[in-house]
Structure formats: C-alpha cells, structure tokens
Amino acid sequence: MPRPTPRPGSRVQDRREADQRRSDRYEWRAWYKTARWRSLRLRQLQAEPLCRFCLEHGDLTPATVCDHVEPHRGDEGKFWVGPFQSLCPRHHNRDKQRAEHGREVLTFGADGWPKDRD
Template sequence: MKQLAPRGRQLKARGSNTAVPVRSRDRIDTWRKWYKTAEWQALRSDVLLAALFTCCRCGFLGESRELVADHVQPHRGDRDLFFDRSNLQCLCATCHNGDKQREERRTF
C-alpha cells in the first residue's frame, strides 16, 4: 500500500518553542509597543490616580480597567509627546472610543 504524504500543518510537541503571531498593525506601528513598557504603565497609573479615576468628559467614576489614559493631542508616533504627562487625561472607554475617536478622525 502506498503511503500518503502528510497534509496540512504539522503538529508540534507540547512545550516546543513556537513563535507568537504578531498582528500586522504592530509591525507597521512600532510605537504600539510603548504601551507595554513599565514607563507607560506607571504614567497611566499616575494619570488615573490624579483624576481620581474620573472621566474628564462625562464624570464617570470607574475602576482602572474601565478607564483610559488618553493623549489630548495625538502623538502620531512622537515618543516625547507619547510620554508627556501634560498631554494625558483620564477618559472612560465610552468617551475615548466614541466621541474622542470621531474628533481625531475629523482633524487627521
């Protein structure tokens, strides 16, 4: 009997060193990795704490995971502007993902 060639991807043994897939936008926008730095995490915490975990737009009082440290002026990949404390404000996810994004799209 003739042996068939394997089809599809080959399975790897558990614990083998497999590469984690990288999203295409992460390859294009290298500044996105700045959000994962300890410097950003400390800055974000400082912004949320200074605002007493309250959205600057609607006054929503929330937990850290419900709030965003938003760039008042879009940084567009400028590292100095990205980490500028005076360029950050506390917004709830609703205000950040809705109104603020629409405003930025109009000016870009």
C-alpha cells in the same frame, strides 16, 4: 524542526512582509506594554480618577484610560510627556475616534488597556 524559509513571492513571504510593515508603522503600540507606560498611566488615573468627558455631563464614571489630549501619532516626545487626561473606554473609543476623523486611534477595552487588532 526548523521552519522552511518561504520562497520570495510566495504567499507566506508576502504575509510576513505585510506583518513587518504593520509593526513598523504601529511601533508605538508596543509602548503601551512597557512598565514605563504602566506607571505613567497609574499616576494619571490616581491624579484624575474620573472620566473627564463624563464629568462635563455631571456623570461620575471611573476612568480607566490614560488618554493623550493631543494625538501623539507615533511622536515619542508627545507620547511620554503628554498632556494626558483620564477617560472611560466608552468616551475614548467613541468621541476620540470621531474627533480624529477616523485616523488610527487605539480602541480600549473595559479594563482600560488597548485592544490588539486582528
């Protein structure tokens, strides 16, 4: 059954437009789901298997997050070229969020993959 087209100005229409705007703004979030990123991340974690921040405190923690040292902010060049560092999710989520003053930063789950919000 075809879904009825929502009337302009209806709540459904508003919500769809909001979703569209959000996905445009965070288009780069989809880059994390590509095979290209998967292999890049793997290479980084193999080259540097321990969390860099933990290591500074003498802790040996397996890293699962391939983090952009410099925030890419949706810049495709920076996103793919790096430089990268390996972090544990705890350090990525806590210290990086703080370092970037509450700007849009991905939160990573224990498995080292970005968590989708909502």
